[in-house]
Amino acid sequence: MSATSTTEENRAASSAATGRSVWADLFQRLIFALAIKPFMILFIGLRVSGRRHLPEKGPFILYANHSSHLDTVSLLSLFPTRRLRELRPVAAADYFERNRWVSMFSRTFFNTLPIARRDISQTNNPLKGMLSAIESGQALIIFPEGTRGSGESLGAFRSGLSHLVEQAPGIPVVPVALVNMGRSLPKGALIPVPFFCEIRVGEPRVPSGARSEIRRELEGALRNLLEGGR
Template identity: 45%
Template sequence: MIDLALIGLTRFLVGGHPVWRGLSQDVRPRLYFANHSSHLDTLLIWAALPDALRGVTHPVAAADYWGRGDLRSLIATRALDAVLIDRSGGKRDETLEPLREKLRAGRSLIIFPEGTRSDGLLPGPFKSGLYQLACDFPDVELAPVYLKNPSRAFPKGALLPVPISCEVHFGAPIARINGEDKAGFLERARSAVAGLS
């Protein structure tokens, strides 16, 4: 119920039309990674996925925002089935463990590798979590996603979201290249997202 209401509200307010640009709609373990500029981002990708894909996909959300407050944590845990992670520091291995658990179970994840919301239209530098997960799970598809307009609809620090149509662009999966170092991989992943803008 809550999930249907959320999808309905998202579409009414900001649309969130999906644009498939080289990604198949088959159900398979996937890491969707996207630019991050608004609290709408998680909802937008989640609502844009077809039912079959949405059912096996968990957004990864920051515990310090989505875990706080009754309404937010209700949305995050009950409707979105999100994995909450602690980004206050601590060992990276521990931080990523709940994500590995989902991937081991054959589920898909939505992550925002910038780590926090940026102001710009293009994504900033990516943090290394995406690289770690890509190395640990070589069979998981790496799908770049570009979110168009959410920073206008609900920018950082804004009181309320306003109705501006957003689009969710799903790009072709990026390949793994033997011998590529961390920095090279992260930059390639970042430009895959930027390339969809």
């Protein structure tokens, strides 16, 4: 009895944090279980290494290279569907909130955390939302390049990730290399080509020090992973 009420409370608390209804959670789980996970296994043939490095529970920050709309979907598909509620892909508001349909779609299917990419000021601070999500125990998925690249090389990191890590000290940060996603579904394409895609999860790290050091460490870790290292 008491166990049930605790999960109920948790659910209520987390739904309050995401501003999502229980129905949206359920809908997202169904879509992942029935469509996205089978698609990743049977169509994309996703190969995963280092799955053991994924933290058992939040809060944590997962960051990856970005070249495709498949990136977020494939990352989310690594987790059991009951954990989708705690996973928040950080999404550019100017793209994923460009109209109410896109907004509803990305919030329902991917549980996005929209942030401002432009006109940043004290009051319009993208870190605020991310920090409060971390405080409520959620995990963030961040693409520090800030946009989708060609998939051939890692772009320069924007400063957001290192700001975030600096202000949320002690939170594990997990580098993830995404391979071939940009070949399967490049920018501008609508239909994916079933190239085998690969996800390499690196060891979680807890960087500290100056922002520039944090940034260098995280960029280096991802670059190593992309080049086939651990």
